[in-house]
Amino acid sequence: MVCAKNFTENQDVINHINFTPDGTLLVTSSNDDSITVYDCANGTKQRSVNSKKYGVDLIHFAHTHNDAIHASTKVDNNIRYFSLHGNKYLRYFKGHTKNVTLCMSPVDDMFLSGSLDKTIRLWDLKSSNCQGLMQLSSRPIAAFGIFFLNFIF
Template identity: 65%
Template sequence: MTTNDNPPKRSEMKLVESVLATFQVAKSFRENTDRINSIDFSPNGETLISSSDDDSIVIYDCEKGTQKRTLNSKKYGVDLIHYTHAANTAIHSSNKVDDTIRYLSLHDNKYIRYFHGHTKKVVTLCMSPIDDTFLSGSMDHTIRLWDLRSPNCQGLMHLVGRPVANFDPEGLIFAVGINSESVKLYDLRSFDKGPFNTFKMQQDKECDWTGLKFSPDGKIIMIYTNGNVIHTIDAFNGKPLQTLTGHVNNKGRSLEASFSPDSQFIFSGSTDGRIYCWNALTGNRVVIFQSEHQAPVQCVQFNPKYMMLSSACHTMSFWIPTIAEE
């Protein structure tokens, strides 16, 4: 990105279908030698952090469109990386040695704390939007609640099947998807009493649920899968809303799907190297982004502050609109 194509702030431009249709890749990065397995924008939108199967953590400057820094986690590997609320810190799961979650100082590349407990691969990791609480879910069929300030697990839930989980935008409740067939809502202050609501859904026979996210306005719960469907349900009553299809996932990958910051649109990667976008309310496909990705697009997220989309396979792409809104 040159000084002429810095991403505009969203307040300067409205995210509408005509603007989305003009998005093109402004910058591509090819530093990684293996799949980028997760990405996360900082809350102020100024930086993006990624983790990769090549054991590297890369931090990007979103305003300048440059790579700021690369850190390595050769011993433990790195997956599911997330910024915390403190500057220059992140948490991530490990894909080597053990299934410990690690709290990392990005400033000096040193671990602040370790969170032991899971006995199999961690497949869900998410920070509370309001404080130092975070959730982790594992193939050991448990979900654990943690606080960054303590190495001790704050809460433990035993489940059936692979769990997916996330906090609502206000950080007061969290949702847990269980066995690819039900969503349970828990109050963070009394989760040990069990869910206050359970939404039963028709079980996906062809695929597994691999991720769950609330829309930024808190009205929709989206569930993405390792198959060719993405589900949305009403976050208050569990009513099925949309089943999004059209993207390709013929490799059984957990391809990330994400909301736009205004909750209007949903984006997903695809094993055909393209990015698909739907209207979150109608379920209609809005646009297909023709990308330079040669491999399945594992990660897609929209910047929370700037008019910018990022997508990743082995390479990282930054997308911005090419015309100003009239």
């Protein structure tokens, strides 16, 4: 495999990447507090924004090309819903007291967050209220799974 394009804009390591479901765009979060969107077909950078106040990690596209969620690395452990097009925060998801990990549902606007505070939370992008909470005895691991069942009669 040959590298088709090398982007060198970031001042620090890229801590997460995520593709849109159709594979046309790639979003990255970096330890330099930047969010960058790339056009995969053309190999070009579309836009870059900074989150210097909150920091950014674990960026994930929501179910549009214009919105994303990410974990905060500064100030608090909130999850932020960000408009890449409007360059503004749409919603904050508060509740975790330690570092988080994220998993976006592949079929709807729900997402899971697991935290070193030993909780897993279920969220809906339409509401800043936690939709479900699990208290655990150890570090959580959370993921969405899709299972298709075929019945033959």
